[in-house]
Amino acid sequence: xxxxxxFRDSARAKPILERIRARSGGPASxxxxxxxxxxxxxxxxxxxxxPGRVRMLSGPGCPxxxxxxxxxxxxxxxxxxxxxxxxxxxDMLKVPGSHxxxxxxxAQGYPVEVVYSTLDALKLAAAHPDREIVFFGIGFETTxxxxxxxxxxxxxxxxxNFSLCSVMKLTIPGAKALLSMxxxxxxxxxxxxxxxxxxxxxxxxxxxDEHGIPVAISGFEPLDLLAxxxxxxxxxxxxxxxxVNTYSRIVRPEGNRKAWGAVxxxxxxxxxxxxxxxxxxxxxxxxxxxxAAFDADRRxxxxxxxxxEHPACRCGEVLRGVxxxxxxxxxxxxxxxxxxxxxxxVSSEGSCAAYYHYKRQAx
Amino acid sequence: xxxxxxxxxxxxxxxxxxxxIRDLFLPAFDNPYLRQGNDQxxxxxxxxxxxxxxxxxxxxxxxxxxxxxxxxxxHGTINDLAVGGARPLGLSVGMILEEGLEMSLLEDIVxxxxxxxxxxGVPIVTGDTKVVERGSCDKIFINTSGVGIVPEGVNIDxxxxxxxxxxxxxxxxxxxxxxxxxxxxxxxxxxxxxSDTQPLHKLVRRMLGVTKDIHVMRDPTRxxxxxxxxxIAGQSRVGIEIDEEALPVSDEVNGACDLLGLDPLYLAxxxxxxxILPDEHAESVLDAMRATPEGAGACRxxxxxxxxxxxxxxxxxxxxxxxxxxxxxxxxxRIC
Numbered sequence: 001x002x003x004x005x006x007f008r009d010s011a012r013a014k015p016i017l018e019r020i021r022a023r024s025g026g027p028a029s030x031x032x033x034x035x036x037x038x039x040x041x042x043x044x045x046x047x048x049x050x051p052g053r054v055r056m057l058s059g060p061g062c063p064x065x066x067x068x069x070x071x072x073x074x075x076x077x078x079x080x081x082x083x084x085x086x087x088x089x090x091d092m093l094k095v096p097g098s099h100x101x102x103x104x105x106x107a108q109g110y111p112v113e114v115v116y117s118t119l120d121a122l123k124l125a126a127a128h129p130d131r132e133i134v135f136f137g138i139g140f141e142t143t144x145x146x147x148x149x150x151x152x153x154x155x156x157x158x159x160x161n162f163s164l165c166s167v168m169k170l171t172i173p174g175a176k177a178l179l180s181m182x183x184x185x186x187x188x189x190x191x192x193x194x195x196x197x198x199x200x201x202x203x204x205x206x207x208x209d210e211h212g213i214p215v216a217i218s219g220f221e222p223l224d225l226l227a228x229x230x231x232x233x234x235x236x237x238x239x240x241x242x243x244v245n246t247y248s249r250i251v252r253p254e255g256n257r258k259a260w261g262a263v264x265x266x267x268x269x270x271x272x273x274x275x276x277x278x279x280x281x282x283x284x285x286x287x288x289x290x291x292a293a294f295d296a297d298r299r300x301x302x303x304x305x306x307x308x309e310h311p312a313c314r315c316g317e318v319l320r321g322v323x324x325x326x327x328x329x330x331x332x333x334x335x336x337x338x339x340x341x342x343x344x345x346v347s348s349e350g351s352c353a354a355y356y357h358y359k360r361q362a363x
Numbered sequence: 364x365x366x367x368x369x370x371x372x373x374x375x376x377x378x379x380x381x382x383x384i385r386d387l388f389l390p391a392f393d394n395p396y397l398r399q400g401n402d403q404x405x406x407x408x409x410x411x412x413x414x415x416x417x418x419x420x421x422x423x424x425x426x427x428x429x430x431x432x433x434x435x436x437x438h439g440t441i442n443d444l445a446v447g448g449a450r451p452l453g454l455s456v457g458m459i460l461e462e463g464l465e466m467s468l469l470e471d472i473v474x475x476x477x478x479x480x481x482x483x484g485v486p487i488v489t490g491d492t493k494v495v496e497r498g499s500c501d502k503i504f505i506n507t508s509g510v511g512i513v514p515e516g517v518n519i520d521x522x523x524x525x526x527x528x529x530x531x532x533x534x535x536x537x538x539x540x541x542x543x544x545x546x547x548x549x550x551x552x553x554x555x556x557x558s559d560t561q562p563l564h565k566l567v568r569r570m571l572g573v574t575k576d577i578h579v580m581r582d583p584t585r586x587x588x589x590x591x592x593x594x595i596a597g598q599s600r601v602g603i604e605i606d607e608e609a610l611p612v613s614d615e616v617n618g619a620c621d622l623l624g625l626d627p628l629y630l631a632x633x634x635x636x637x638x639i640l641p642d643e644h645a646e647s648v649l650d651a652m653r654a655t656p657e658g659a660g661a662c663r664x665x666x667x668x669x670x671x672x673x674x675x676x677x678x679x680x681x682x683x684x685x686x687x688x689x690x691x692x693x694x695x696x697r698i699c
Contacts (some may be wrong), residue, residue: 002614004621010608013681043626116548222681289425348624358685 007221016226021051023230025237029055029185030229031321033109033175035062035194035349036220038106042358044222046229047258054233057184058354060174060276060319061192063139064091064347068273069307071167072097075136076105077302078165084300085111087121087127088136096341098308102136118150125154125162134296142194144168144285145259148266165296166285169272172203173283175272179211182319187234187259190225191217193247198263200255201245208241219247254283266291275343276316315342318351325352332356368431369464374494387470388490393426393478396488397455404488406452409512414449416440417508425472425502428542429557432505433475435633438562440507441485445564446580446636448519448571449511453488454480457506462497472503476646483562485509486537511564518574523578524599528667529645531568532561533636534660535651536588537616540630544623556615561634566657570638575653586690588664589628591637592675593689600672605665605687607680639667 006012014326038058047056060066068318079086086102093103093114106112111131115121118135125133137147147164171192177250179186187214191204196217207215218228224247231244262286264283272284274362287295309316312330317323325331325344335341337353344350371622387396396404418439422449425432437454444451458477460469464623480487542558545551563582570577579599583591588610596603610622634657642650645663652658675687 002617004617005614010680010681010682017682042685043679044681045677045679046681046684048679048683048685049681222679226681357688 007223016230020230023233027053028187028236030188031057031059031186032190033059034187038351040220041355043356057321058351059321060348062349065343065350066274067138068275069098073307078134079105079110079112085131086134087113087115091123094346108154118146122244125159133162135164136166139168140171141198144263148262151266163299168285170283173280177280183192187236188209189215190228191215193219196251198256198259201251202253205243212241214241216244217247217251276319289352311340315344316345326357367466369460371462372495391473392487394486411512411514414447414511414513416443419506421504424546427546428555430477430560433472433481434560436505436507437479438478438560440509441562442582444509444511445567446582448517449513451485451511453486454488455508456487458503459500460494461500464502469647493565498648518679519580521598524601524639524667526669528639531638531664533658535611535613537627537630539633541616541619554615559634563636566655569651570648573648574644577640582636584631587629589687590592590689596675597673602668602671603675604668606678607666611660
């Protein structure tokens with residue numbers, strides 16, 4: 001059996017499931033912050049095997065989903081600037097902004113290029129010296145090191161036609177904002193494995209220490225998620241909130257210092273606008289003054305009209321965990337992956353997309 | 364051939380076009396039907412119903428691990444005939460070439476088509492070539508159509524799945540999709556995944572030799588197994604239940620899918636078929652399939668159920684359950 005297969009093995013899953021079912025505490029709401037976890041949970045059918053006491057909630061950890069319409073509108077406007085090629089991850093393409101998605105902008109003939117990594121964007125810049133390559137940088141701590149590396153490489157290679165439109169966000173301030181709003185009851189948290197691999201498991205220690213909420217850092221395979229859920233339920237039932245790292249094959253307590261060092265060298269903190277949350281102080285990454293030559297915000301100042309939200313879209317509430325996708329009257333009718341009203345229906349990590357693909361009943 | 368690249372003149376109807384046909388296509392695809400030299404191929408038909416199908420191939424890159432646009436164009440159309448239970452009689456080939464295409468690449472693709480056609484025993488009986496200006500197509504697009512004969516007593520139909528039927532597949536899934544995607548993204552694996560492109564008509568003949576009572580047969584190409592099963596569930600108005608642990612996926616494809624963010628259930632296959640048939644025939648048909656190279660990895664993956672008509676469900680590895688939806692939007696660029 002391959003290493004991967006062993007984390008999907010039913011024989012290994014069974015005893016963990018039995019342990020989860022044998023626990024006899026009261027109702028427990030467990031939130032996964034990470035969109036990758038949301039999808040993995042639905043794909044593996046984990047919600048369908050949980051005992052009735054466990055309620056699983058999806059949180060705000062989908063970087064495409066929390067990108068505000070104002071930032072999407074800015075990306076569309078950048079793509080329409082003469083001489084600019086907008087490079088973006090494919091996931092952003094279909095997300096509707098106030099008036100149009102980047103896919104629609106591309107269809108109008110403006111250059112929007114899908115890249116698989118920031119380094120592909122650098123290759124574009126090298127291949128088109130007469131054009132300005134603007135990389136639309138979305139993501140959390142996981143993608144920030146790649147963006148930082150791209151800026152550092154562009155500087156080293158003197159690629160003056162590359163710039164970054166940074167809308168990158170930090171998960172810890174996002175999680176703190178969610179908890180401080182007090183709208184949703186969270187008894188335990190499945191901690192984001194990939195984010196923790198960069199910033200360290202210990203970064204999530206504030207959950208048990210400051211909020212009394214147990215957290216288990218988890219990987220993305222079914223057994224990872226079952227083990228994390230089991231650990232969280234154990235801490236809830238014992239009344240002993242703590243931090244447990246069930247993804248120790250990847251995540252170290254201190255994270256990846258080298259990767260985060262690059263982020264700190266290139267970026268500084270600034271406020272950022274999150275869909276569903278509004279402005280959260282010190283939750284975004286902006287290029288430092290020293291890298292202003294690579295900062296699309298500084299190089300292409302734009303006057304963007306105020307953004308608009310689709311009145312029927314409830315992505316904001318879904319991201320805060322106060323509404324399930326199926327609570328939304330547009331879900332599966334006015335809003336589908338082909339005709340999305342909001343990002344949660346089209347992002348590969350979106351809750352609405354996960355519900356639509358894996359849980360939707362006959363519509 | 365003296366030209367090193369395709370010129371517009373190769374599609375103009377003049378001497379260059381005739382030279383291309385005379386020197387490249389005719390010798391490669393040579394057979395009595397082509398030798399008739401008419402605007403159409405004429406052939407005798409045995410009794411039975413005629414099956415007719417067409418497909419266009421625009422895959423990029425045109426050469427990928429395990430095959431090329433040439434093999435796909437031959438196998439794909441043979442397979443569309445085969446999964447209807449038809450014995451393929453012949454194929455047409457329409458080529459749209461981009462001005463500037465390297466002649467050596469065209470020759471390579473034609474050689475591959477010749478080999479695929481000969482190996483399958485299905486002749487290319489008529490053809491057409493057009494050349495378009497640079498930028499009007501991407502190197503080479505190929506359309507193939509095919510005709511075949513469906514023997515008496517064979518009634519394979521997407522609407523014919525019945526409650527209690529077994530759902531079987533001829534081998535591992537996702538290989539073609541991963542082969543093309545890894546080539547496109549410049550990702551290399553220590554064990555390279557190669558396309559499964561292959562003709563299935565001989566396998567189908569063996570299956571029908573065991574029983575003609577096969578209700579549904581499809582080749583899960585674009586959209587993959589998930590989309591094909593959803594089509595069948597919709598057409599037949601039945602529920603389909605599959606078992607995650609029964610799905611044949613190689614470790615290499617699983618690993619590549621994790622890396623590239625793909626789901627094997629939605630990846631194209633170019634040499635696999637799904638059959639839905641009465642449960643009592645399943646084991647004997649599977650035995651016959653496993654005795655062939657094309658069906659060596661054949662296995663059961665699920666069953667047709669009464670509840671939730673139109674819906675495909677999967678029993679997951681950890682004992683859960685979830686819906687398997689159709690592919691929405693374009694997960695993948697041009698792959699076939």
